[in-house]
Amino acid sequence: MSPNLTLPENATGHPLRRRLMAAAGVLLLMGTYTALVLTQPAGLIDGLGQGVALATFAAYLAAAILLLAAVLPELPVATLTLIPVALALNIVLGQFVGSVMIPLYLDSLGTVLVGFLAGRRAGAATGVLGTLIWSLFNPTVLPFAAGAALVGFLAGTAARFGALRRPYLAPVAGLVAGVLVGVLSAPVAAFVFGGTSGVGTGALVAAFRSMGDSLLGAVTKQALISDPGDKAIVFLLAALLIYALPGRLTAGFAFVRRYRVLGRRGSR
Template identity: 50%
Template sequence: MAERNATSGQRLSPMGESLGNHEQTQHTRGTHTLLNVLGALVIAGTYLFTVLSAGGGAEDMTVSLPLVSGYAVGAILLLLGNLQRIPLSAVALIPFAVAFNIVLGQIVGFSGIPLYLDSIATILVGYLAGPAAGVLTGVVTNLAWGLTINPTTIPFAAGAAVIGVLAGIAGQHRLLERWWTALLAGFGTGIVAGFLGAPVAAFVFGGGQGVGTGSLVAVLQATGQSLLGAATLQSLLSDPLDKAIAFLLVWAVAKTIPQRVKNQLKTR
């Protein structure tokens, strides 16, 4: 039962209260774990299928449909596997986090900088409230962004979900408590996100997204790289730096958040 503030009478969600049943059975937890594993396997399998089908250097656009479909199924499985684990106290943060991601992502996308910075709020929510909240923030960001302003963001929802998961795991292991571990966690997250996003950029949209990233892909292609090779190199140049900066910013912001607020948002 939710507690009531003694001075204001406001009802507060107890630490760890989630959208699902308070007393999850072993069967339910097993189902959630299975959905998460299946989601990760579908995303990884889709990536491998796409790269192998493209033949390394082939610029074959026929792989775009199974790529988008596979990533979408993987993102949905991750979302279903985590939805009931989201703490109620974090739900109110997610719309603001989504709006922040979209606004900053739009600004950076048209700036000419070969970065994204559209996952800072996803990382913050994942750090504060766990992987489940990170997944929901990432997926909703890309869907809302795509349905309202920029449709090209929708196929990247699987990558956004993975970023949310990794941010939540980093938070659980206290990797965002120190600036240098935050940088390392961001760099590693960027490598994973870069590999996942490169095939989408190459085979769905024909290059990088945004003025800066698209220009970098074009430059790399001019050196003789295939479309997939150029998109992958661009992603591995941009994403690790982008996520390292984002994680470092989250570390700085987190230092200003009172511990009682962090405790209220943490999952059990």
């Protein structure tokens, strides 16, 4: 059936070009990450450091935009209307949680919800778009777009392979996602900003540095402490919210029906 109800179904653009763009995005991301981990440039402000900061910023952002351009034209209308809600939830709930003294972010709840309901491509697109729009209010999040895309992608992957069929599987999937996201985002924090954006996380990095770790090593260890817990809670919260949704609403998403994301819960 055509994605819209009034126009005949047309082939949406060039599938091969979109696949090539997605592949280029992934390659750019992995290439940059590998180069940074292997070379671990020492100086941050000595000429080489500025170049590394700009190249990391540009490469991570370009990879995220390539992934978005590859995915966006494929998304059905039900997913497109869900994404703005998810982005607004990320920002509104992120700000509410950030306003109380709890060391959690919960700023990817909307992204994970979209990943669970609409699949990994929609989740990745939501992550990138959310970062681009949030950067209007906080420009420092811009180079973390690729990390946000990975959160959505992993949420969709986890849902596809049954993480929502049992409530205890969702936080386990979140833990794994948190490890991967933390590892991917650490070079941006280290080489673009020279650390982290919060005092609490900065204190952890400083502690690891004083024990003799390199900057990238210290930031990666800090990310491995902060991110898995946060993502485990976000995945669990998103799963509980989806369980609370009416069945006719969740059944409206082709991804949920096709992969039996909710298992027996979906057939109630």
